[in-house]
Amino acid sequence: MPDHSTWFHFLPFYTSLLESAREKLGLSWYKGEQIEIAHVLGYAFVVLLIIFMAAFALRKYRQSVDEALIPEKKFTLANFFEMFTEMIIGLMEPMMGRTAALYFLPLIGTVGIVILFSNLIGLVPGFAPPTSTWNTTVAMAVVIFFATHIYGVKKHGIAYFKHFLGPVIKWYALPLMLIMLVIEIIGHLARPLSLSVRLMGNMFADHLVVATFAILVPLFLPLPVMLLGVLVCVVQTLVFCLLSIIYISLAIEEGEH
Amino acid sequence: MKLIRQLSTRSLCVIYLAAVLGSSVFMFTPASFAEDHGAAVTDDSDGSFNEAKKAAYVLMGAAFALAIAASVGAIGQSRAASAALEGIARNPEAAGKIFTPLILSLALIESLVIYVLIIAFVWMTKV
Helix, strand or coil: CCCCCCHHHHCCCHHHHHHHHHHHHCECCCCCCECCCHHHHHHHHHHHHHHHHHHHHHHHHHCCHHHHHCCCCCCCHHHHHHHHHHHHHHHHHHHHCHHHHHHHHHHHHHHHHHHHHHHHHCCCCCCCCHHHCHHHHHHHHHHHHHHHHHHHHHHHHHHHHHHHHCCCCCHHHHHHHHHHHHHHHHHHHHHHHHHHHHHHHHHHHHHHHHHHHHHHCCCCCHHHHHHHHHHHHHHHHHHHHHHHHHHHHHHHCCCCC | CHHHHHCCHHHHHHHHHHHHHHHHHHHHCCCCCCCCCHHHHCCCCCCCCCHHHHHHHHHHHHHHHHHHHHHHHHHHHHHHHHHHHHHHHHCHHHHHHHHHHHHHHHHHHHHHHHHHHHHHHHHHHHC
16 A cells, blocks of 8 residues: 555656665565655655745845844745744743743754655655654654753753652652652653654554545545545644653753752 | 636536546446355364464454554543533633644544554554
8 A cells, every 4th residue: 555656756766776775675674565765755855845945935034134024914935934933932932931942943843844744745646745654753753752861961960860760769769769760761762652653653544544545436535535634734743743842841841849 | 727717617517527427437347256265264173273363363353453442532532522612612712722732632542543553554464
Protein backbone atom coordinates (compact mmCIF):
# COMPACT_ATOMS: atom_id res chain seq x y z
CA MET A 1 0.00 0.00 0.00
CA PRO A 2 2.63 2.65 0.63
CA ASP A 3 4.30 1.94 -2.69
CA HIS A 4 2.26 4.21 -4.97
CA SER A 5 4.04 6.31 -7.53
CA THR A 6 4.62 9.96 -6.71
CA TRP A 7 5.79 12.93 -8.70
CA PHE A 8 9.33 12.01 -7.71
CA HIS A 9 9.17 8.97 -9.94
CA PHE A 10 9.45 11.31 -12.92
CA LEU A 11 12.89 12.51 -11.89
CA PRO A 12 15.47 10.95 -14.22
CA PHE A 13 17.79 9.81 -11.45
CA TYR A 14 15.07 8.45 -9.19
CA THR A 15 15.34 4.75 -10.04
CA SER A 16 19.09 4.58 -9.68
CA LEU A 17 18.90 6.52 -6.40
CA LEU A 18 16.27 4.12 -5.11
CA GLU A 19 18.32 1.09 -6.14
CA SER A 20 21.48 2.32 -4.45
CA ALA A 21 19.55 3.25 -1.30
CA ARG A 22 17.98 -0.20 -1.13
CA GLU A 23 21.37 -1.82 -1.65
CA LYS A 24 22.99 0.11 1.16
CA LEU A 25 20.15 0.12 3.66
CA GLY A 26 18.74 -3.37 3.24
CA LEU A 27 15.21 -4.15 4.26
CA SER A 28 13.10 -2.00 6.52
CA TRP A 29 12.68 -3.21 10.13
CA TYR A 30 9.00 -2.45 10.01
CA LYS A 31 7.56 -5.06 7.72
CA GLY A 32 10.59 -6.49 5.98
CA GLU A 33 9.68 -4.27 3.06
CA GLN A 34 11.82 -2.47 0.58
CA ILE A 35 13.00 0.99 1.50
CA GLU A 36 10.96 3.79 0.02
CA ILE A 37 12.69 7.14 -0.39
CA ALA A 38 9.73 9.12 -1.66
CA HIS A 39 9.04 10.18 1.92
CA VAL A 40 12.48 11.57 2.51
CA LEU A 41 12.45 13.37 -0.81
CA GLY A 42 9.04 14.72 0.11
CA TYR A 43 10.55 16.00 3.34
CA ALA A 44 13.24 17.85 1.42
CA PHE A 45 10.58 19.22 -0.89
CA VAL A 46 8.51 20.47 2.02
CA VAL A 47 11.47 22.21 3.58
CA LEU A 48 12.27 23.89 0.28
CA LEU A 49 8.64 24.93 -0.05
CA ILE A 50 8.61 26.46 3.42
CA ILE A 51 11.85 28.34 2.83
CA PHE A 52 10.60 29.77 -0.45
CA MET A 53 7.25 30.72 1.05
CA ALA A 54 8.89 32.37 4.01
CA ALA A 55 11.36 34.26 1.84
CA PHE A 56 8.55 35.42 -0.41
CA ALA A 57 6.24 36.38 2.42
CA LEU A 58 8.75 38.24 4.50
CA ARG A 59 10.15 40.51 1.83
CA LYS A 60 8.24 43.39 3.34
CA TYR A 61 10.35 43.10 6.49
CA ARG A 62 13.48 43.88 4.59
CA GLN A 63 12.28 47.20 3.30
CA SER A 64 11.85 49.27 6.42
CA VAL A 65 10.85 48.69 10.00
CA ASP A 66 7.90 51.09 9.87
CA GLU A 67 6.33 49.31 6.92
CA ALA A 68 6.81 45.94 8.54
CA LEU A 69 4.70 46.88 11.53
CA ILE A 70 1.59 47.57 9.45
CA PRO A 71 -0.43 44.37 9.07
CA GLU A 72 -1.68 43.52 5.62
CA LYS A 73 -5.28 43.94 4.60
CA LYS A 74 -6.04 40.60 3.04
CA PHE A 75 -5.14 37.07 4.00
CA THR A 76 -1.70 36.89 2.51
CA LEU A 77 1.16 34.55 3.19
CA ALA A 78 2.80 36.97 5.62
CA ASN A 79 -0.44 37.13 7.54
CA PHE A 80 -0.54 33.37 7.70
CA PHE A 81 2.93 33.17 9.22
CA GLU A 82 2.14 35.95 11.68
CA MET A 83 -1.08 34.19 12.69
CA PHE A 84 0.80 30.95 13.20
CA THR A 85 3.43 32.65 15.37
CA GLU A 86 0.74 34.33 17.45
CA MET A 87 -0.97 31.02 18.00
CA ILE A 88 2.23 29.27 19.10
CA ILE A 89 3.12 32.08 21.49
CA GLY A 90 -0.46 31.98 22.82
CA LEU A 91 0.05 28.30 23.60
CA MET A 92 3.38 28.88 25.30
CA GLU A 93 2.79 31.99 27.37
CA PRO A 94 0.38 30.58 29.99
CA MET A 95 2.86 27.83 30.77
CA MET A 96 6.27 29.36 30.63
CA GLY A 97 6.03 33.12 30.85
CA ARG A 98 6.96 35.60 28.19
CA THR A 99 10.76 35.37 28.16
CA ALA A 100 10.86 31.58 28.02
CA ALA A 101 8.15 31.62 25.36
CA LEU A 102 10.20 33.91 23.16
CA TYR A 103 13.28 31.76 23.79
CA PHE A 104 11.64 28.52 22.72
CA LEU A 105 9.65 30.01 19.87
CA PRO A 106 12.22 29.07 17.19
CA LEU A 107 12.26 25.39 18.23
CA ILE A 108 8.51 24.90 18.63
CA GLY A 109 7.66 27.12 15.69
CA THR A 110 9.98 25.26 13.35
CA VAL A 111 8.69 21.89 14.45
CA GLY A 112 5.11 23.12 14.07
CA ILE A 113 5.57 24.55 10.59
CA VAL A 114 7.44 21.48 9.31
CA ILE A 115 4.85 19.08 10.70
CA LEU A 116 1.95 21.15 9.40
CA PHE A 117 3.21 21.32 5.84
CA SER A 118 4.50 17.75 5.84
CA ASN A 119 1.05 16.56 6.84
CA LEU A 120 -0.79 18.79 4.40
CA ILE A 121 1.32 17.83 1.43
CA GLY A 122 0.07 14.26 1.79
CA LEU A 123 -3.36 15.43 0.70
CA VAL A 124 -2.07 16.65 -2.64
CA PRO A 125 -2.36 13.74 -5.07
CA GLY A 126 1.01 12.48 -6.16
CA PHE A 127 2.85 13.16 -2.92
CA ALA A 128 3.46 10.92 0.04
CA PRO A 129 3.29 12.62 3.44
CA PRO A 130 6.80 12.62 4.86
CA THR A 131 5.43 12.16 8.36
CA SER A 132 3.77 8.87 7.53
CA THR A 133 6.93 6.91 8.21
CA TRP A 134 8.46 6.48 11.58
CA ASN A 135 11.82 7.72 10.30
CA THR A 136 10.84 11.37 10.10
CA THR A 137 8.61 11.59 13.16
CA VAL A 138 11.07 9.92 15.47
CA ALA A 139 13.71 12.43 14.42
CA MET A 140 11.53 15.30 15.61
CA ALA A 141 10.50 13.50 18.79
CA VAL A 142 14.11 12.72 19.71
CA VAL A 143 15.03 16.37 19.21
CA ILE A 144 12.28 17.42 21.62
CA PHE A 145 13.39 14.73 24.09
CA PHE A 146 16.97 15.94 24.15
CA ALA A 147 15.78 19.55 24.28
CA THR A 148 13.81 18.94 27.48
CA HIS A 149 16.74 17.43 29.30
CA ILE A 150 19.38 19.81 28.01
CA TYR A 151 17.35 22.89 28.83
CA GLY A 152 16.46 21.44 32.22
CA VAL A 153 20.12 20.95 33.05
CA LYS A 154 20.92 24.37 31.67
CA LYS A 155 18.36 25.99 33.94
CA HIS A 156 18.77 24.01 37.16
CA GLY A 157 22.26 22.57 36.88
CA ILE A 158 22.89 18.99 37.97
CA ALA A 159 20.13 19.39 40.57
CA TYR A 160 17.73 18.89 37.66
CA PHE A 161 18.12 15.14 38.10
CA LYS A 162 16.65 15.38 41.58
CA HIS A 163 13.31 15.68 39.81
CA PHE A 164 13.58 12.02 38.95
CA LEU A 165 13.74 10.97 42.57
CA GLY A 166 10.25 11.99 43.49
CA PRO A 167 8.78 14.22 46.18
CA VAL A 168 10.77 13.06 49.20
CA ILE A 169 14.57 13.26 48.99
CA LYS A 170 15.77 12.10 52.39
CA TRP A 171 17.91 9.10 53.29
CA TYR A 172 15.05 7.21 54.92
CA ALA A 173 12.96 7.33 51.74
CA LEU A 174 15.42 5.29 49.69
CA PRO A 175 12.93 2.64 48.46
CA LEU A 176 10.52 5.35 47.45
CA MET A 177 13.28 7.18 45.58
CA LEU A 178 14.27 4.02 43.74
CA ILE A 179 10.75 3.24 42.67
CA MET A 180 10.14 6.82 41.60
CA LEU A 181 13.37 6.70 39.58
CA VAL A 182 12.21 3.63 37.66
CA ILE A 183 8.78 5.08 37.03
CA GLU A 184 10.15 8.43 35.93
CA ILE A 185 12.66 6.87 33.55
CA ILE A 186 9.96 4.73 31.94
CA GLY A 187 7.70 7.75 31.67
CA HIS A 188 10.42 9.87 30.13
CA LEU A 189 11.30 7.20 27.60
CA ALA A 190 7.64 6.75 26.69
CA ARG A 191 7.31 10.42 25.74
CA PRO A 192 9.25 10.54 22.44
CA LEU A 193 7.86 7.13 21.56
CA SER A 194 4.29 8.28 22.02
CA LEU A 195 4.88 11.59 20.24
CA SER A 196 6.37 9.92 17.18
CA VAL A 197 3.99 6.96 16.97
CA ARG A 198 0.94 9.19 17.41
CA LEU A 199 1.93 11.42 14.51
CA MET A 200 3.05 8.54 12.30
CA GLY A 201 -0.06 6.47 13.02
CA ASN A 202 -2.46 9.28 12.26
CA MET A 203 -0.82 10.17 8.97
CA PHE A 204 -0.32 6.60 7.87
CA ALA A 205 -3.87 5.58 8.69
CA ASP A 206 -5.33 8.61 6.96
CA HIS A 207 -3.28 8.04 3.82
CA LEU A 208 -4.21 4.37 3.84
CA VAL A 209 -7.93 5.10 4.12
CA VAL A 210 -7.77 7.60 1.27
CA ALA A 211 -5.89 5.07 -0.85
CA THR A 212 -8.40 2.33 -0.04
CA PHE A 213 -11.34 4.55 -0.94
CA ALA A 214 -9.59 5.56 -4.12
CA ILE A 215 -9.35 1.92 -5.11
CA LEU A 216 -13.10 1.45 -4.61
CA VAL A 217 -14.53 4.46 -6.44
CA PRO A 218 -11.70 6.73 -7.46
CA LEU A 219 -13.74 9.70 -8.63
CA PHE A 220 -15.32 11.54 -5.68
CA LEU A 221 -15.46 9.06 -2.84
CA PRO A 222 -12.10 9.95 -1.21
CA LEU A 223 -13.21 13.59 -0.83
CA PRO A 224 -14.96 13.36 2.57
CA VAL A 225 -12.00 11.41 3.90
CA MET A 226 -9.68 14.12 2.62
CA LEU A 227 -11.73 16.77 4.40
CA LEU A 228 -11.37 14.77 7.60
CA GLY A 229 -7.70 14.48 6.72
CA VAL A 230 -7.26 18.26 6.75
CA LEU A 231 -8.73 18.39 10.24
CA VAL A 232 -6.50 15.52 11.37
CA CYS A 233 -3.39 17.22 9.96
CA VAL A 234 -4.02 20.47 11.82
CA VAL A 235 -5.03 18.75 15.06
CA GLN A 236 -1.97 16.51 15.06
CA THR A 237 0.30 19.51 14.59
CA LEU A 238 -1.40 21.22 17.51
CA VAL A 239 -1.10 18.13 19.70
CA PHE A 240 2.59 17.65 18.92
CA CYS A 241 3.42 21.31 19.62
CA LEU A 242 1.33 21.44 22.78
CA LEU A 243 2.82 18.27 24.19
CA SER A 244 6.37 19.37 23.48
CA ILE A 245 5.60 22.73 25.13
CA ILE A 246 4.26 20.88 28.17
CA TYR A 247 7.33 18.66 28.41
CA ILE A 248 9.73 21.58 28.12
CA SER A 249 7.84 23.67 30.65
CA LEU A 250 7.79 20.74 33.08
CA ALA A 251 11.55 20.52 32.77
CA ILE A 252 12.23 24.20 33.35
CA GLU A 253 9.62 24.98 35.95
CA GLU A 254 10.79 26.32 39.26
CA GLY A 255 7.68 26.28 41.40
CA GLU A 256 9.23 24.01 44.04
CA HIS A 257 9.65 26.07 47.20
CA MET B 1 -12.36 26.34 -16.12
CA LYS B 2 -14.18 28.53 -18.63
CA LEU B 3 -15.66 25.48 -20.30
CA ILE B 4 -17.01 24.28 -16.95
CA ARG B 5 -18.45 27.69 -16.22
CA GLN B 6 -20.34 27.70 -19.53
CA LEU B 7 -22.09 24.42 -18.81
CA SER B 8 -25.28 24.63 -16.82
CA THR B 9 -25.71 23.06 -13.40
CA ARG B 10 -28.02 20.44 -14.82
CA SER B 11 -25.55 19.20 -17.40
CA LEU B 12 -22.75 19.11 -14.80
CA CYS B 13 -24.94 16.93 -12.59
CA VAL B 14 -25.67 14.60 -15.49
CA ILE B 15 -21.97 14.28 -16.28
CA TYR B 16 -21.14 13.53 -12.64
CA LEU B 17 -23.88 10.91 -12.44
CA ALA B 18 -22.67 9.26 -15.61
CA ALA B 19 -19.11 9.16 -14.31
CA VAL B 20 -20.09 7.60 -11.00
CA LEU B 21 -22.30 5.02 -12.65
CA GLY B 22 -19.66 4.29 -15.23
CA SER B 23 -16.98 3.70 -12.63
CA SER B 24 -19.29 1.55 -10.54
CA VAL B 25 -19.56 -0.93 -13.40
CA PHE B 26 -16.27 -2.35 -12.21
CA MET B 27 -17.88 -3.48 -8.97
CA PHE B 28 -20.02 -6.05 -10.73
CA THR B 29 -17.25 -8.12 -12.29
CA PRO B 30 -17.69 -11.82 -11.54
CA ALA B 31 -15.90 -12.86 -8.40
CA SER B 32 -13.56 -15.84 -8.55
CA PHE B 33 -14.72 -18.64 -6.36
CA ALA B 34 -11.85 -19.46 -4.01
CA GLU B 35 -11.54 -23.05 -2.96
CA ASP B 36 -11.37 -23.86 0.67
CA HIS B 37 -7.67 -24.46 1.27
CA GLY B 38 -7.88 -23.13 4.79
CA ALA B 39 -8.88 -26.29 6.58
CA ALA B 40 -6.23 -28.41 4.91
CA VAL B 41 -3.35 -26.00 5.53
CA THR B 42 -4.04 -25.31 9.20
CA ASP B 43 -4.37 -28.96 10.04
CA ASP B 44 -1.79 -29.83 12.67
CA SER B 45 -3.08 -33.18 13.86
CA ASP B 46 0.41 -34.60 13.43
CA GLY B 47 1.45 -32.77 16.60
CA SER B 48 3.55 -29.94 15.16
CA PHE B 49 2.47 -26.31 15.39
CA ASN B 50 2.71 -25.33 11.80
CA GLU B 51 3.15 -21.90 10.35
CA ALA B 52 -0.34 -21.49 8.98
CA LYS B 53 -1.94 -22.13 12.35
CA LYS B 54 0.43 -19.69 13.99
CA ALA B 55 -0.44 -17.16 11.32
CA ALA B 56 -4.14 -17.72 11.96
CA TYR B 57 -3.72 -17.12 15.68
CA VAL B 58 -1.63 -14.00 15.19
CA LEU B 59 -4.11 -12.48 12.79
CA MET B 60 -7.06 -13.27 15.00
CA GLY B 61 -5.26 -11.73 17.93
CA ALA B 62 -4.60 -8.58 15.94
CA ALA B 63 -8.24 -8.38 14.89
CA PHE B 64 -9.52 -8.77 18.42
CA ALA B 65 -7.02 -6.28 19.80
CA LEU B 66 -8.06 -3.70 17.27
CA ALA B 67 -11.77 -4.26 17.85
CA ILE B 68 -11.44 -3.92 21.60
CA ALA B 69 -9.20 -0.86 21.31
CA ALA B 70 -11.50 0.89 18.87
CA SER B 71 -14.63 0.26 20.93
CA VAL B 72 -13.14 1.29 24.27
CA GLY B 73 -11.54 4.31 22.64
CA ALA B 74 -14.90 5.33 21.24
CA ILE B 75 -16.43 5.09 24.69
CA GLY B 76 -13.72 7.33 26.12
CA GLN B 77 -14.07 9.89 23.37
CA SER B 78 -17.84 9.96 23.74
CA ARG B 79 -17.46 10.77 27.43
CA ALA B 80 -15.15 13.65 26.64
CA ALA B 81 -17.45 14.96 23.92
CA SER B 82 -20.55 14.71 26.11
CA ALA B 83 -18.87 16.63 28.91
CA ALA B 84 -17.79 19.32 26.48
CA LEU B 85 -21.26 19.60 24.96
CA GLU B 86 -22.84 19.84 28.38
CA GLY B 87 -20.44 22.64 29.22
CA ILE B 88 -21.37 24.45 26.04
CA ALA B 89 -25.06 23.97 26.76
CA ARG B 90 -24.70 25.56 30.18
CA ASN B 91 -22.67 28.49 28.90
CA PRO B 92 -22.85 29.05 25.15
CA GLU B 93 -20.38 31.92 25.24
CA ALA B 94 -17.60 29.65 26.45
CA ALA B 95 -17.81 27.50 23.31
CA GLY B 96 -14.55 28.91 21.95
CA LYS B 97 -12.65 28.22 25.15
CA ILE B 98 -14.05 24.71 25.47
CA PHE B 99 -13.29 23.77 21.87
CA THR B 100 -9.49 23.67 22.10
CA PRO B 101 -9.26 21.38 25.17
CA LEU B 102 -11.95 19.18 23.64
CA ILE B 103 -10.00 18.66 20.41
CA LEU B 104 -6.81 18.09 22.38
CA SER B 105 -8.37 15.44 24.59
CA LEU B 106 -9.96 13.70 21.61
CA ALA B 107 -6.59 13.52 19.87
CA LEU B 108 -4.85 12.16 22.97
CA ILE B 109 -7.47 9.44 23.50
CA GLU B 110 -7.38 8.55 19.82
CA SER B 111 -3.61 8.17 19.95
CA LEU B 112 -4.02 5.16 22.25
CA VAL B 113 -6.19 3.46 19.64
CA ILE B 114 -3.61 4.29 16.99
CA TYR B 115 -0.85 2.60 18.99
CA VAL B 116 -2.86 -0.63 18.79
CA LEU B 117 -3.41 -0.06 15.07
CA ILE B 118 0.31 0.21 14.45
CA ILE B 119 0.99 -3.01 16.35
CA ALA B 120 -1.78 -4.73 14.38
CA PHE B 121 -0.13 -3.61 11.14
CA VAL B 122 3.23 -4.92 12.25
CA TRP B 123 1.73 -8.31 13.14
CA MET B 124 -0.36 -8.49 10.01
CA THR B 125 2.59 -8.14 7.69
CA LYS B 126 5.16 -10.06 9.70
CA VAL B 127 3.01 -13.16 9.92
